Amino acid sequence: MNIISNSDLNKLYQIEETLEKSIKSIIGKFESTQNFTADIIENFKQSNELRQKELLESRKKTRETLELLKAKQALLKNKEIQKINDFNKFKNVMVQIHENIINMKENAKETYNGLNDIAEDLYDELTMYYYGKLVEWNENSNITSNYECIPAKIKNKKLGQCKEVKKFLDFVYKSGGHENRWRKEDHLLFLKYKARYKNIEDVALNLHDTLPDISIDDIKLHDQWYKEYVDLKLKKKRAIALWKQGKNKKSNIVNNVEHNSCNEKEDIAANTGENLREKLQQWKLEKEQELQLEKEAQLRRMAEKIEKERLERLKQLEIKQIVNEWKESKLAYKKTEELSKRNHEELEKKRRAMEANKLIKQFQSMDELHILKMRQAHQKNSAKTIQRVRSGPASLRDPERLLKPTVVWAHRVKSINEPSVTTLSVLSTSKLAIPNWRKNIT
DSSP: OOOOOHHHHHHHHHHHHHHHHHHHHHHHHHOOOOOOOOOHHHHHHHHHHHHHHHHHHHHHHHHHHHHHHHHHHHHHTOOOGGOOOHHHHHHHHHHHHHHHHHHHHHHHHHHHHHHHHHHHHHHHHHHHHHHHHHHHHHHHHOOOTSSSSOOOOOOOOOHHHHHHHHHHHHHHHHHHHHTTOOOHHHHHHHHHHHHHHHSSHHHHHHHHHOTTSSSSHHHHHHHHHHHHHHHHHHHHHHHHHHHHHHHHHHHHHHHHHHHHHTTTHHHHHOOHHHHHHHHHHHHHHHHHHHHHHHHHHHHHHHHHHHHHHOOOOOOOHHHHHHHHHHHHHHHHHHHHHHHHHHHHHHHHHHHHHHHHHHHHHHHHHHHHHHHHHHHHHHHHHHSSSSOOOOOOOOOOOOOOGGGOOOOHHHHHHHHHOOOEEEEEOTTTSOOOOOOOHHOOOO
16 A cells, blocks of 8 residues: 655645646637637636545545544544444444545545546547648648659648547537436446446346436436447547558658658659659559558458457456456355245244243143142141140130139228338347357357
């Protein structure tokens, strides 16, 4: 993976500023010219506005992704994981950041490839226009005498070779651009689905699911337009390649003719006018035959090269198709395995649930039988009469005792009714006898 440093980015930024300044100065000179057409200036203004809009959108997306990434990086770098409340949400945000970066890279790569194709087309058109004008400029030559070097005239076949280019440019102009009046993102998504799916029906269905505002019929019409666009573009490239090779050969032939004619100047000057005309006529015929043979050989080589490229392209498409079919079969096999596994798990779950229900019902029936047995046993026991066994001696029961006083109350009443006995004095009481152990003590 190539890493661009800050110095490289600064250099690119400076180059971009320099190019913008030079383009503005050129457009300013064009605006000052009265005879210059205003369509190019208007086209430049529209493309510049579109470029600024795309630049702002890409900067906005990049800035948002960078801010999210910096926030998460600071959170992890400072070891503040305890601030993360929901790890699933954090994980989803990181996955979204990763997908945004990948999408930005893919879009940048596709845009870069598209710009390269446009630059190549512009370069080919400008080169073709320049060399065509160069031939026109070299056609008019002033011959002062018969003894001067007479180069062979090269016919301007620009118009014959530019039919394909003109047809392609007219087609693009009528279509409203290289995307057939579609948005650039929608056209790139169409190309992506077209490379993924073999059948146009699959492409139309999947693209319609992704972009509901575009109908399936519009997608099919766009596919027909794109086929014609690719065919005209290939014809244009072939015509430009043939034209380039023809121009290189012609320039080499002109140089050789001029060199040979200059070397033969002295011999031609010595001959008379009649001999000079005959020799020149013979020399021209020989050169025309050589040019014709070289042109035929060049056309054969070009046809062989085109056929070889076509076969290689077909081979690559077949390999790509085989790989895509293998991927699709692998994905389908994986999906069937997952589906069978899921079905097996569901069946196993249902089987276990049925077994559990059966066991629960068995236990419930056993419980009911046990409860029934206990109830029957309890009913049998309660039906039997149990005789009470007295624990103590037999005692008489007198119901009238409730109205009679208790024994304690009768004694109390008796003690109250008896006369009280006077308390004797201590002095009148008989003294106790002297104990034996004190008799002898004085």
